[in-house]
Amino acid sequence: MKTNKLLVGLLTSVTLVAGAAQAAELSIVSGDTGTGLAFLQSELEIFTEETGHTVTIVPMPSSTSDQFGQYRLWLAAGNADIDVYTTDVIWAPQLADQFIDLTEAAADVVGEHFPSIIESQTVDGKLVAIPGYTDAPALFYRTDLLEKYGKEVPKTWPELHATAQEIMDAERAEGATDLWGYVFQGNAYEGLTCNALEWVNSYGGGQIIEADGTISINNPQAVAALEEAASWIGTISPEGNLAYMEEESRGVWQLGNAVFMRNWPYAYALSNGDDSAVKGKFDVAPLPAGVGEGAKPSGTLGGWNFAVSRYSTEQEAATELALFLGSAESQKRRAIQQNNLPSIQALYQDADVLEAAPFMATWEEIFQSAVPRPSAPAQSNYNEASSLFWSAVHDTLSGNGSAAENLELLEVDLEDLLN
Amino acid sequence: MTTEALRSPAIAQRRGRSELMQQRARAARWFLLPMMIALAVVAGWPLARSIYFSFTDVKLNNLYGAEWVGFANYLQIRTLESGRTIYRGVLADPDWWNAVWNTVRFAFWSVVWETIFGMIVALVLNAEFRGRGIVRAAILIPWAIPTIVSAKMWSWMLNDQFGILNDLGVRLGLLGAPVAWTASPDTAMMAVLVVDIWKTTPFMALLILAGLQMIPKDIYEAADIDGVHPIKQFFRITLPLVRPALMVAIIFRVLDALRIFDLIYVLTPNSAATKTMSVLAQENLFQFDNFAEGSTQSTLLFLLIALFTIVYIWLGKVNFDGGAR
Numbered sequence: 001m002k003t004n005k006l007l008v009g010l011l012t013s014v015t016l017v018a019g020a021a022q023a024a025e026l027s028i029v030s031g032d033t034g035t036g037l038a039f040l041q042s043e044l045e046i047f048t049e050e051t052g053h054t055v056t057i058v059p060m061p062s063s064t065s066d067q068f069g070q071y072r073l074w075l076a077a078g079n080a081d082i083d084v085y086t087t088d089v090i091w092a093p094q095l096a097d098q099f100i101d102l103t104e105a106a107a108d109v110v111g112e113h114f115p116s117i118i119e120s121q122t123v124d125g126k127l128v129a130i131p132g133y134t135d136a137p138a139l140f141y142r143t144d145l146l147e148k149y150g151k152e153v154p155k156t157w158p159e160l161h162a163t164a165q166e167i168m169d170a171e172r173a174e175g176a177t178d179l180w181g182y183v184f185q186g187n188a189y190e191g192l193t194c195n196a197l198e199w200v201n202s203y204g205g206g207q208i209i210e211a212d213g214t215i216s217i218n219n220p221q222a223v224a225a226l227e228e229a230a231s232w233i234g235t236i237s238p239e240g241n242l243a244y245m246e247e248e249s250r251g252v253w254q255l256g257n258a259v260f261m262r263n264w265p266y267a268y269a270l271s272n273g274d275d276s277a278v279k280g281k282f283d284v285a286p287l288p289a290g291v292g293e294g295a296k297p298s299g300t301l302g303g304w305n306f307a308v309s310r311y312s313t314e315q316e317a318a319t320e321l322a323l324f325l326g327s328a329e330s331q332k333r334r335a336i337q338q339n340n341l342p343s344i345q346a347l348y349q350d351a352d353v354l355e356a357a358p359f360m361a362t363w364e365e366i367f368q369s370a371v372p373r374p375s376a377p378a379q380s381n382y383n384e385a386s387s388l389f390w391s392a393v394h395d396t397l398s399g400n401g402s403a404a405e406n407l408e409l410l411e412v413d414l415e416d417l418l419n
Numbered sequence: 420m421t422t423e424a425l426r427s428p429a430i431a432q433r434r435g436r437s438e439l440m441q442q443r444a445r446a447a448r449w450f451l452l453p454m455m456i457a458l459a460v461v462a463g464w465p466l467a468r469s470i471y472f473s474f475t476d477v478k479l480n481n482l483y484g485a486e487w488v489g490f491a492n493y494l495q496i497r498t499l500e501s502g503r504t505i506y507r508g509v510l511a512d513p514d515w516w517n518a519v520w521n522t523v524r525f526a527f528w529s530v531v532w533e534t535i536f537g538m539i540v541a542l543v544l545n546a547e548f549r550g551r552g553i554v555r556a557a558i559l560i561p562w563a564i565p566t567i568v569s570a571k572m573w574s575w576m577l578n579d580q581f582g583i584l585n586d587l588g589v590r591l592g593l594l595g596a597p598v599a600w601t602a603s604p605d606t607a608m609m610a611v612l613v614v615d616i617w618k619t620t621p622f623m624a625l626l627i628l629a630g631l632q633m634i635p636k637d638i639y640e641a642a643d644i645d646g647v648h649p650i651k652q653f654f655r656i657t658l659p660l661v662r663p664a665l666m667v668a669i670i671f672r673v674l675d676a677l678r679i680f681d682l683i684y685v686l687t688p689n690s691a692a693t694k695t696m697s698v699l700a701q702e703n704l705f706q707f708d709n710f711a712e713g714s715t716q717s718t719l720l721f722l723l724i725a726l727f728t729i730v731y732i733w734l735g736k737v738n739f740d741g742g743a744r
Contacts, residue, residue, distance in 0.1 A: 069706050070705075076482065380478075400604065
């Protein structure tokens with residue numbers, strides 16, 4: 001190991017004219033969805049070429065809850081093996097103490113990013129992580145099927161229900177027995193919190209816990225939103241949807257077995273792959289709005305960031321890596337190859353990006369309606385609060401208590417937790 | 420005089436034997452020492468620390484700044500200003516009792532079925548037939564696959580849209596429509612049980628087979644000559660004689676089943692219908708900011724398993740030396 005390190009160091013100092021600092025061996029952890037890791041690997045090769053530092057990827061499961069548990073354990077134990085963590089947008093308040101402050105290192109580049117995203121990664125004036133890409137969900141729809149039945153892209157959830165039901169029934173009568181109307185992320189996990197927050201918010205039902213800490217979830221609009229969602233299960237969505245995460249819903253969609261899907265932009269490039277049954281037959285739109293007072297389209301703000309561990313022995317090189325992965329050049333490649341949404345505003349006007357992913361132009365609109373999950377007001381209790389929320393929603397969807405009953409209980413549980 | 424003369428050799432003999440025994444015991448202690456140290460470091464210390472944490476208000480981000488809170492994590496009785504009394508703590512938490520009930524239910528049914536199937540498999544493997552060695556090896560495959568791999572494999576097989584089980588069921592006309600085995604609360608526990616039984620039956624079969632092979636063949640020959648019916652032979656000869664091995668096998672399995680984690684974590688991680696004590700403790704320890712509560716649950720889990728083991732050994736008169744008392 002030591003000699004290896006030395007050798008790499010020697011080689012780089014010889015080859016690189018601009019006196020490279022001692023090459024470091026870094027490790028980065030990252031979850032995987034679709035082809036995310038393969039892309040990260042190719043980025044790291046460029047990084048190694050530029051700086052001489054070598055980087056090993058430690059792959060993690062795709063479920064964000066699984067990753068969080070493991071990272072938390074490593075960080076609590078002061079693990080020095082991992083230098084850079086790929087962090088979910090909601091983790092910053094919970095893990096802020098364990099990452100170094102990047103304010104100074106990123107001083108020149110923070111202005112390029114969306115201010116709301118930088119804000120989400122800033123805890124008590126400390127920049128916890130550099131945004132790598134952002135995420136906001138979209139409604140994927142089958143252009144061929146909508147055209148065949150002369151339907152518009154639905155603007156509200158009840159419209160979506162009606163359109164999906166009609167197409168599904170007609171197609172099934174014609175022999176496509178595996179076709180479903182709508183698939184989303186319904187498993188009891190963080191993804192359901194994202195989905196359900198969108199329903200509630202789009203019906204004008206607030207954002208579970210408001211920025212000032214008020215628990216707002218128990219209201220008639222939220223009840224209406226969950227009742228609408230519960231009516232999908234078994235009609236336009238398979239019952240198994242209650243166990244789907246991103247990849248399972250993409251599986252159903254990509255086999256051509258769904259009219260609509262709610263998913264993150266990563267599914268766009270994959271659905272257009274050569275092995276996809278829906279290649280060239282779909283498009284994306286903002287998610288539908290609710291109905292009633294205060295109804296508007298809504299999307300949960302997601303996204304991944306790069307943070308440097310406080311326990312890393314190579315903090316300088318690790319900071320370089322985090323900055324590299326969040327840089328405009330890297331984000332541009334990511335947008336073109338992975339269709340991940342850049343957190344850098346200027347890239348939405350970039351000709352190359354728009355050519356590779358024309359749908360990104362519409363995302364500025366989606367971003368305007370994006371809603372953050374209540375990780376800031378809930379702070380270290382966010383995960384438990386989110387789990388209470390998704391359990392209440394999952395119970396409602398599986399017919400275990402009515403929406404009104406479950407939300408009333410949820411309110412009490414959240415009060416117990418946060419007060 | 421005479422009595423003394425008679426007694427002294429006996430005493431000397433006895434004393435000599437005990438000296439030898441003492442010497443052997445001393446040597447044994449030295450031989451045990453490395454093992455004891457290893458156990459204390461890898462099992463004793465973490466256990467003690469976990470129990471200690473359960474009496475504090477520790478947080479995962481601050482493991483060394485914990486303060487002693489007594490039994491508050493277990494149970495605290497608070498009287499509100501209105502005069503109403505409320506109970507807080509793990510022992511008053513319905514989620515905990517739900518997890519206990521799930522765990523007990525899981526352990527009971529999985530062990531019952533594994534014992535029945537294990538016995539059948541062992542009886543078949545105990546018979547003489549060609550290729551017995553290969554079959555014996557093949558049957559161990561489910562047990563040899565790491566749980567996380569087999570759980571993931573089964574979760575795809577049980578998937579409602581592209582799972583092979585639903586496909587087969589629908590093609591054969593057994594199912595009207597694909598069933599979401601792991602998603603629906605009614606079938607989630609059954610799905611987990613099926614996978615666990617599939618996985619651990621070979622282990623049970625192997626332990627029972629070892630017991631079966633210790634039964635002398637001549638007993639059966641004698642029974643045959645006396646014209647005892649094979650079914651009567653099973654209940655009168657096989658079952659009583661295999662009982663010691665069976666009891667040990669069952670306790671291994673029950674201890675394993677009571678701390679079930681991996682299978683459920685992969686198949687149905689957040690379903691209230693299958694959440695067991697270990698899954699709940701892990702969630703509180705690492706997902707939520709409740710390290711102390713998670714430690715309390717781990718401690719209770721430990722106590723429950725310990726209690727069960729003591730009662731089982733006592734009631735079942737299990738003898739770990741290999742024979743019934």
